[in-house]
Amino acid sequence: MIDDIRTGLRRSAGLAGSTFVLGLTFGALARAHGWGLGAPVVASLAIFSGSAQFALLTVLAGGGAAWTAVASAALINLRFFPMALSAGPALRGGRTRRAVEAQTVVDGSWVLAHQGEGRFNRGVLFGSALAQWPAWVTGTILGVVLAPSSRLLNATGLDVVFPAFFALLLFDEVRRARSARIAAAGAAIITAALLLALPAGPALLAGAAAALLGLRHTKTEHS
């Protein structure tokens, strides 16, 4: 178990770096939009979801109602339902402990802990979350305190860190099987099309349904 946690920590080093930068961006933007010093940090500590926190910030900054902001963040985070459900058999203990352990499911930890065929490594899941959570919170604190401009972050190219890291994880996934390539291509097309009309959360969820396209080809690969 300790070795698995170490593996998760080691494999998440790159992701923790990008998480730190994104946290810094979130802290800086939240401060610029009048969130003060405490709310951004508490948000990063308790929510621990960049996409949901950015959705919350964007909707509130755009003058949206509180319920719209919370609903947008919830829609974006809905993808964690099937992800946590799938990691469920790897978790341990009673209901309360499982509920707490499930909080380690984030995009990066879920992908890194996936061992293939829907099985997950609990230690890698924890190790990856252990690397990312402090990076996310520390980045937010620095962002709130230093408040660098988003123009500076863009000029240094640091906004590419997150999509680049996801692209690398994707590259490793699609090398495994044709069905994965089909699912990824389908998701990319669906998400891109839906982003024209929908917020990121629903577009991502609908895009993830492309996994069903790949499933048909999984049968072909096995037959």
Next chain:
Amino acid sequence: MTTIWTCVALTALTSFAIKATGPVILGSRPLPSRARGVIALLAPALLAGLVISDILGPHWSSANAPLALGVLTAAAGRTTGLPTPACITAAVIVTAVARAVL
């Protein structure tokens, strides 16, 4: 400010519930094999969606060539066997240079 704190608290509670519900209901029972098959393909599908979403933004509002170039650089680095930190560093440099030039 009260609105912000309320939104943060509600989002934190919602996120906790979204992640906790599945494992609490399922317990230690394994998923059916068909469900495992779908979930195995959720990873590439979700990652592809996240990459596209990060590059394009809502309503394609943040679509920009330098970011796409940076992501392609990272992927190209992987095909040549570069480790993750090197791929990410190359992506950052290419994005910054492309922004300065384009």
